[in-house]
Amino acid sequence: MQEERRVVFIGKIPSRMTRSELRHRFSVFGDIEECTLHFRSEGDNYGFVTYRYAEEAFAAIESGHKLRRPDEQPFDLCFGGRRQFCRRNYADLDSNREDFDPAPVKSKFDSLDFDTLLRQAQRSLRR
Known part of the structure; x- marks a missing residue:
């Protein structure tokens, strides 16, 4: 697992930028181990360094x-790469996959009606 806080998310990348240019620009801050660039059809291009x-x-x-x-928008900059820090399976909820159908989450309160839930909440307030 990578050490936390070494991955930088860079948003609002111009569509003409290459991965080598992104790496070159951001190498002024230190040694880059990995650099990725992602283009989307909507134009919200981003990368990770x-x-x-x-x-x-x-x-x-x-x-x-x-x-x-001067002819570019300011970059969006923040820590990225959260996927690798999750301790359980990670679901990419931003993906454009239409076949993704997460299992419904069941709660112990699903089978209770509103009045029963209200009475339980009122009882817990009296304690």
């Missing part, structure tokens, strides 16, 4: 806005 050390990632988030060119 993984630094060797957390301090480098902090510097990129703090000062990465200075790397934009």
Whole structure:
């Protein structure tokens, strides 16, 4: 598992940018172990840069806005890569998959009607 806070999410990437350019621009903050670039049809392009050390990632988030060119929107910068920090299976709820059908979550209160739930809540307030 990667050390937490080494992965930087970079949003609002121009569609003409290449992965090598993204890597080159953000390498001013430190050694980059991995760099990915993702383009979407809606134009909300983004990427992830993984630094060797957390301090480098902090510097990129703090000062990465200075790397934009005058004809570009400011980058969205924050820590990314949360998938790897989840301790259980991760469902990508942002994906465009139409065949994704999560199992319904059952609660112990599903079988109770409103009046029964109300009485239980009123009893717990009296305690």
